[in-house]
Amino acid sequence: MVEKDWVKCSPVLSKPVLNCIQKQGFKNMTPIQAAVIPLLLSCKDVVAEAVTGSGKTLAFVVPMLEMLMKKDKDYPLRKDFVYAVIISPTRELASQIFKVIEQFLQESELSHITLCQLVGGRPVEVDAASFKKGAQIAVCTPGRLQDLLAERKQLNLPARIKDLELLILDEADRLLDLGFSSTLNTILQYLPRQRRTGLFSATQTKELQDLVRAGLRNPVLISVKEKSTISTPVSLENYYIIVEPQDKFLLLLNFIRNRRMLKGLFFLPTCACVDYWADVLPVFLPDLKIFAIHGKMKHKRGKILEKFRAADSTILLCTDLMARGLDIPEVEWVIQWEPPSNPAALVHRVGRTARGGAAGCSLLPLLPSEDSYVAFIKANQQVELADWRSSNDEIKISDKLRKKVLSILHQQQMKDRAIFDKAQRAFVSHMRAYSKHECNILLRLKELPLGHIATSYGLLKLPIMPEIKQEHQGQFVGPDEKVDFNAIPYKDKQKETSRLLKLEEYKKTGVWPSKKKKKMSKTQPWEQTKINKQEKKERRIKRKDQKQKMAAAGKAKKRKTVTQEELVELAADVALIKKLKKRKITNEQFDKKFNVEE
Template sequence: MPKSWHELNVHLNDEVCNAVKSFNFPYMTPVQAAVIPQLLNNKDVAAEAVTGSGKTLAFLIPMLDILKKRSFEEKWKKHQVGAIIISPTRELALQTKEVLEQMLKNIEGLTQILLVGGSSVEDDIKHFRINGGNIIICTPGRLEDLLTGNHAINLPNSIKHLEMLVLDEADRLLDLGFQKTLDTIFSFLPKQRRTGLFSATQTKEVQNLIRAGLRNPVLVSVSAKAKQSTPDMLQNFYIVSKNNGKLATLICFLEQKQVNKSMLFLPTCACVDYWMKIFPILCKKLNIPILAIHGKMKDKRKVVLEKFRTSEKALLLCTDVMARGIDIPEVDWVLQWDPPANAAAFVHRVGRTARQGNNGSALIILLENEEPYVNFIDANQRVKLQRLNDSADENKINTLREIIRTLLLKDRALMEKSTKAYVSHIRAYSKHECSLLLKVQELPLGAMGVTYGLLQLPKMPELKNRDVSDFSPIDNLDLNNIPYKDKIREQSRLKKLDEYKTTGVWPSKKQKFTKKVTESWSITKQNKECRKERRQKRKQSKLQAANQEVKNKKRKGGISKEDLEELKNDINLLKKWKKKKISDEQFEKEIGLT
């Protein structure tokens, strides 16, 4: 039976109570009921709960209550930081800021500041100096920069009064390689603080982070006994498409289901860029906006995300940058072009729908050799998939391929995007964690080239000695005749093409390095070993000469204090070099070889 907010066994500040009421949520979610009392009773908490379970309010409510109670003793100054929330992505940080912003409308005397990439460090410094910020919502890289850099604000001094630290989506923070950054941040924070760690999965790395950053934490696991790791109101489906028909399967599905608001997860940024150019033409019947977002877009991501949030109908093409913690209203379908790189990411992706008790559906499209993934995801993540029939036929597949090829023949830039997307897709597939099941050697590479509408297959190692008979290139096609739509770019290409026809060498800025680039790997390695050996000999001869000089002086009885000091320094340098505490270049410089 869900608990109401009145059943909390701790008393919340009146202003915080009013802030909670503004959300019109009569009942607490299980994670909120378990976590809030622990944090309010001065406990560190490590919480594991499925995506969409209400983790954001689970840490914001006790955080605000703690800060308000502290303000009764002494009001917070604008540059005193009482709480820090660290998020893995700027989208999640922005979402947390928006939730907190709504709560702060009912709470006086507390301010917040958002510190993430996408804006300049100077702007963040200026904003903090003028407005301050009692609560910092940030990404780890930006916070580390402001703590360690020589900036116009003394942030290490401002966080001396820190009451609470929150690590949101901690497993994702570690997946993105922020372990060293977090260790650096921890070194600046006061040890007498409360820490909340929230994660959808408890990996070995998360356990190590718990031991490093929390003191005797209370472990809360809401999902441990669940029959499934996805929301109850979510229906999961899959379609096994023809090897050359994944695009046709997707288009037919969108047309038949009349999907209003959906997200399509693609394997790479290059795939998002390419299909963003193609989908608006292929999906004219749907009459919905097509949007795109990925990690390399930087400044545009905030604008695209806000446009998708406010749209009643839209299809968002995205990478896994949108897979964690992002709460977008009324997403009715989550679509996956490919199995994600790891099993946990599957759960995070489909968790973008069926949030806050709403209904939602998810679909993954599998190739013929990928059907065993259905049993794998059931066993690994407790996600059961229902099969749907594939309604795409050969006629639809061929029609879509010809439309795409017509577009590529008119624009060289689009043709290059198609090749880049295809190559990046295969390279990403080769990095699957479940590579024993999803083998790149079993991918139908020729048929995939048909799906991408390629004019010809690129030269890449993965295609060597592979059967690609299911790909039909265009007969007598000369790629040099395909122009850029951009006239300036096309003029530059034609000029280079004329020079190539004359000299036989394609003009390039890196032309002077041609010999080095084309040098075989074995020769490069041999030359590197020779250079290393010569450096070793020079160092040894220098040290031998120094030792001999000392011996000679000892025999003569004329060794000086300066000589002994110099010898001592040389020996210390040698020890540091052997222990790899200094680089070869530093050693050579200090010892006098350079």
């Protein structure tokens, strides 16, 4: 499909909406917009699949505003009612959609429509108060919306959404990946059936198809791809490079140094990895502004993202939290530490660049044992990775540079114990995440040279892990001089004072004071732990079934029925006790009538 002109192809759009679209510089409709907007405006349910950066947000924002304007002419919108709900998987994406709608509502003819944002990371009372100002359009995350619907009785949100016109699930497959399936089912129970629903995603999954069957009525399925052979934008160039495990950090460091990028995204496997490299990288890249963001940053994420948007010559270290919805046109490069745990996430990661037809590139370093991933991702996700070695840009790694970088990493950890701790946690969390790869037939933890990987992290020592064998000890390259790990201080004076006091007590008692005494048990590999958990679960299910059978058998036994004579006798005894209590009879009379002697 080719792009079409907004004015010619959208005669049903009102002037205020068209004016706002033109002010924002959108001259032509993208294929997904041309396909979806007429369907939503003709009151159809829609399931839309399109590559990242194809303009899905405008595809539902424009018809939503048109539907509300039309309804307002027929029946004026009530200030305290909700007429459109947009659910997104993350706060960052919800905030981005909120700002897009906010720009439209600046038009004088649209300014009467009220808008609110309902997301986590802040008190629920703030969101409850925003309803008083008006929330005819609500942009929210699923957890917060469920809380407001089910828990906040005084808000009475179920009554406010009885006239809901439109429900949008953006990045619907990601909503299900994050475990929001039961939450969405709860939300759908509160919403009226006479509504329009739109599901938007870059990939289709089985779980998404189940949600379509549960929440939509005869939906129109739309799949817009720029080429039948790929699932990423045409202007995006995806590369891979084979690298030895001990040189991965050095290769990526040189690669970033050689690129004069305006903005770049660096995807890392875990939150602990983001924390560690955010402390380490600024020493090697003084000319770049380094920002870090991950899911455990509850209150800082919005501010960090705004700073990244405003900065130049910057790179953002992040987890897959940023793989969806992030729309920053200036992002030129997406760099990844390793393949994501979910193959579909690769499409979303690389889709953070080459937005709206702009050029963009991505690089994925692979270990020699991971080279089969190139063919796998092409067959599984239609993402073609070109070999970087075929380009003219060669990345050289010398022994001198390798020793220098390793020495700097060691020195940073020896100066501050906090960095030493972060390095250990980053490596362990990385290995744990690697063991949970969905494509674990190709990416096997057992095949990894853990000693070489620990060297690329610049660790001072190998952590205690059951996965680390004798061969890994031989692969590891630590600091040249012997290190007294108890002597590594914290830069934070308060933490260092506390550590020294605990160290003194440890030397006296042999037990670290902050830790409770536990029975010594042999640690197990993660794979064995997973098997043990499954066996425990099966035993628990078996016991539950046995209890249910026993209970059923117990209910089958008939209880002895109480006769009418016994009931009459019991009532007489109760009446006799009451007479004694009220002193209407003496104790002797009571004993005689109650046959106490007998």
